[in-house]
Amino acid sequence: MPTTASTANRPSQRRRKSSTPRRDDEAPIIPILARKVREVEAKSQRNKLGPTNRVKFQVIAFLVREERARVKADTALAEGTRAELLKRLDGVATILAKTAARDTSLIQLLEVDQATSPVAQRMRRDWLLESGAELAPDELIITDAKPVVAPVVPDALAERQVVPPQVEARREANPFLAPDLTLRQPVSTPRRRLDGWELMGPLYKAFESGAGGGAATMELPPVPEFDRVSPKGREVMVHQSRFLEAVRAGHRTFLLADEPGLGKTAESVLAASVADAYPLLVVVPNVVKMNWAREVERWTPQRRATVISGDGEDIDAFADVFIVNYEILDRHLSWLGSLGLKGIVVDEAHFIKNLTSQRSRNVLALAARIREQVRDPLLMALTGTPLINDVEDFDAIWRFLGWTNGEKPGPILMEKLDDTGLTPADKAFYPEARDAVISMGIVRRRKKDVAADLPDKLIADLPVELDDDFGRSIRDAERELGERLAAKYRRIIEARGDRGLAPGEIDHDIVRLVAHNELEESKAAGTGSENVFTMVRRIGQAKAVLAADYALQLQRSVGKVVFFAKHIDVMDAAEAHFAASGLKTVSLRGDQTTTARQQAIDAFNNDPEVGVAVCSLTAAGVGVNMQASSNVVLAELSWTAAEQTQAIDRVHRIGQDEPVTAWRIIAAHTIDTKIAELIDSKQGLAARALDGEAVDPQSSDSVQLSALMHLLEQALGGE
Incomplete structure (x- = not known):
């Protein structure tokens, strides 16, 4: 340089x-x-x-x-x-x-x-x-380096690749893929006014500030006069119909960020049909593979879907839709990359936000290969919660869709930004930049705007007293952790000397540093020592029977209840309490097969004898439809607002005709109370970035870090 x-x-x-x-x-x-x-x-x-x-x-x-x-x-x-x-x-x-x-x-x-x-x-x-x-x-004048094209299958995964026997049969039946001669024509890209500007930071800033206001939804065509896509006996909703008209008009890349429960799966299945994007790959969490196969059959009965499990020995290689979960995608990269896919849908796309993870690299590599092979492939990222903690959570999704490469906008987005006539030095650039990205294909609709007939949703907190020996030991452990953090804080203050702090004044930068170091040590230590994670788990264990008893009484008065917990031992304790009371339940856990999980969901929705579904917050918090209930009990709190929202929206979704209430069981006089408060404060990022609401910016600290800072400040304040 x-x-x-x-x-x-x-x-x-x-x-x-x-x-x-x-x-x-x-x-x-x-x-x-x-x-x-x-x-x-x-x-x-x-x-x-x-x-x-x-x-x-x-x-x-x-x-x-x-x-x-x-x-x-x-x-x-x-x-x-x-x-x-x-x-x-x-x-x-x-x-x-x-x-x-x-x-x-x-x-x-x-x-x-x-x-x-x-x-x-x-x-x-x-x-x-x-x-x-x-x-x-x-x-x-700064010239961009030529992009390095990464292989779909990295060397580290080469030995893990499998080729199901049926895939070989498909290749033999059609040994030649028709070349798309429109793809690789040399294109002369003219220099643009903004070529020299660093633009990724300003693009993130445009969303972080909610610049321009308004919901983050591209302009969609009006509702068509006739429903031309639904199979006999089914009908799409107005918001779904407008989205599908955008696909019919030729748009092919979408971040479909509708709030959970508004039918993103059905929209995607129909979008593939409208775009004729077959063969289609759908990458999903393991818990929803069977549900996706059902939705394909329900909305496009003329198409065949196959679910890839394990090494794929039982797949139908002549299917139109291939459904695979993130965890096993790595061993199927080779044959999927050469199948001639015309589209890819990534469900719960926030799963790929970590660019260093293997699943993120797998999805991005496949998307890049599809863009190389096909002109205007259908690329869809589905997530009701694209932003978890930071606006840069957009990064991987934008890369997947080809809107950016992580360092700068792609040619189409660059052209849109250039057409504004502005630069990041102009204040007016930011709302224009936000609109430009939205026009690339962000579609965000809220329940209250497009599903007026969907009942209200209420979150009600139920404080419980942990007044036994176990509860007292938890409060003692909290005090000990706070004192340990306070001792570290004092050592740092004494070592650096007096820097003008008034008596009783707290240096919040040092508080954050101590809390951050404790959090990193806690993650490394796991369950082997007393830390914020083990403490919250103990609180969950202490609340388990209390939460289960409340769910039992609720079920007797209102009917079916969905019971969410984060840890297996809390689920076990709740199920034992329900069984002792003679209540029939089903369980949704991460170690179930997709068939067993779907059977449990069907039993809960259809069997009047099943009163409670005991669900893992992480394994059943996405892609599960449980509208047979209108009451949710959250026995344990999540570490993110998004995870809590996803869990509640298993019930609050299209098809629900009763007001939904989520009952959060909170241990009074413990860190549980602060965690609930922090979760609620984290809702502002999506409201500001996606919904254009004038929400005061909140700290982007994680809930774990904020909770530790609270404990430390509480200990220091007590002095």
Whole structure:
């Protein structure tokens, strides 16, 4: 990367009204670096360093080195000025070091040759131009590196690949795939006005701030005069019909983010039919494979669906729709990548938000292969909760759909952004940018807007007292954990010396640092020591029978009840309590086969003798329809608002005709109460980014981190 523009190359400073020189005249890049490093530090403290901020970290480190060398070599500077500038640069470097200490993966980014990617070069150039530097022409024009095409099957997975016998039969029946000659024609991409700008950060910011307001839904065609897609005896709803008309009009990439319960599965099945996107691959959580096969049969009876299990020995290779779960996709990449797929649907697409996970890489590799082989394939990401903790959760989904490559927008989105006539330096850019991304295919409808006949949903908290020895031991453990955290906090404060804290004042940066370190140690320790995870599990165990007894009384008065718990031992205790009371139940757990799970769901919905479904919060919280009940008991709290919402919406969905109530069982006078409060506060991100609501920004800290900070502050406040 070229060196920073020298002082001689910079334009003369503008004359100020006062004759006193500006403090930053000698190094105008330093205040920019100071501002940027604080942005990175804030994200790091919240454990939210996405790709954009990692690049920002690189560029800051690079420019600090450049500027330090320039200041030392500038003989025109007075010694006092030079010392002051170096001191300020050391301050930026110190923050970088502290940030790297929190996330050691950043250390490798400090290497001299790291900040050389086109994205980093553009970011550096933009900051230097902002500082008033004049750059050489070769620094202004930055050429993108040629993309590296990753293989569908990485070397590490090559030995795991299987080819089901039926697939060989399909290949022999049709040994040649008809080539699509429209695909690989060389295309000359003209340079665009925004080619030189770093745009991913501004795009995330546009959604994070809810810029422009309004629901994040692309413009959809009006309702057609006739229902041309539903099979005999079935009918699509208005919101589904408008979506399908967009597919009929030729749109092919969608983030279908309707709230849970609005029929995304049926819409996707019909979209494939309208687009004739067969063969179609559907990647889903294991718990919903059978339900997807049923929906294909229900909405497109003329099409055949096959469910891939294990090594796929029993699949129908001549089917139109192939349904596979995330966990076994890795062994089927090779033959799926050569099958000639015309579309791919990813259900519960927030499962791929972690780009370092193998399942995310598998899905992205297959999507890239399909885009190489097929002109305008149907690509659909389905999730009612695309944002869990941070707006950069969009990253993997946008990559899957081909809207971005993680470093910059794709050609179509770039054209839309360029057509705005604005740049990220213009405030008006952000609502326009949000609208541009939405027009790529985001469809977000809320129940209250499109399903007016869907009954209301209420979350009611039921505090319970843990007044036995077990409950008292939990409260004692909470106090001990708070005191242990407080001791760490005091050691850090004493080691660094007095920095002007008033008596009783708490340094919240140190609180967050102590809590973050405790959280990382807890994750590594698992269940082997007393930590926030084991504590919450013990609270769940203590509430198990109390929650089950409430569900039992509720069932006797209102009928069927869905009982959710996070841990198996809590489910076991609840089921034992129900059995002792003579109540017939079914169970939905992660270790069940898809057939057994579907049988349990059918029994709950159709058998009047079954009173309660005891469900795993993680295994049954997605893709399960249980409208036979209108009451949900949450025996344990989740760590995310999205998981809680997904669980409740197993009941609150199309087909429900009763008001839905979710009863949260909360252990009073424990950390359980704070967790419930934190979960409720996390609802703001989706409301702001997707629904355009004017919701005050909440901390992007995880619930676990916030809960630990609460315990620590409580312990310090008690002193």
